[in-house]
Amino acid sequence: MAKTHIKLKVNGRERELLVEARMLLIHVLREELALTGPHIGCDTSHCGACTVDMNGKSVKSCTVFAAQASGAEITTIEGLVNADGSLHPLQEAFREHHGLQCGFCTPGMITRAHRLLQENPNPTDAEIRMGISGNLCRCTGYQNIVKAIRAVADTMNPAKEAAE
Numbered sequence: 001m002a003k004t005h006i007k008l009k010v011n012g013r014e015r016e017l018l019v020e021a022r023m024l025l026i027h028v029l030r031e032e033l034a035l036t037g038p039h040i041g042c043d044t045s046h047c048g049a050c051t052v053d054m055n056g057k058s059v060k061s062c063t064v065f066a067a068q069a070s071g072a073e074i075t076t077i078e079g080l081v082n083a084d085g086s087l088h089p090l091q092e093a094f095r096e097h098h099g100l101q102c103g104f105c106t107p108g109m110i111t112r113a114h115r116l117l118q119e120n121p122n123p124t125d126a127e128i129r130m131g132i133s134g135n136l137c138r139c140t141g142y143q144n145i146v147k148a149i150r151a152v153a154d155t156m157n158p159a160k161e162a163a164e
């Protein structure tokens, strides 16, 4: 089958690949680039486990053909870890506030939360819930996920935290 040449910038690193036209971005990330943080949790575009950042927006990477993504800048959960290997503040907050149980949804959830806080650095709890509504979690009941995201938002907005 004919293959298409694509270029991606993934977690700051330029990558070039040959992909079949039918290949989805999630499969390129997981199978070609060994970035197994983004998960596949459904085949209906509902769960959000495959969420990555693409050109500054959250996307479900199971809904994007790799060829469509050519030229894009992509960040996965692996790209959120600090350069020294320490955890991103959202990862720390999810750990501290018990925002995960089995962890299957967590990479997509944190990647989405990261973008949410870029879009709205000072969200209300309702806005957090709306912001992560494309990401399903079967374990936590969401309460502690909201708490974790809230904690990071409060760190980013110390004046508001002090006023409360």
Ligand code: FES
Pocket (backbone or CB within 6 Å): 039, 040, 041, 042, 043, 044, 045, 046, 047, 048, 049, 050, 051, 060, 061, 062, 063
């Ligand atoms: S794998 Fe469920 S939305 Fe992509």
Ligand code: FES
Pocket (backbone or CB within 6 Å): 099, 100, 101, 102, 103, 104, 105, 106, 136, 137, 138, 139, 140
């Ligand atoms: S922690 Fe298990 S699905 Fe969210």
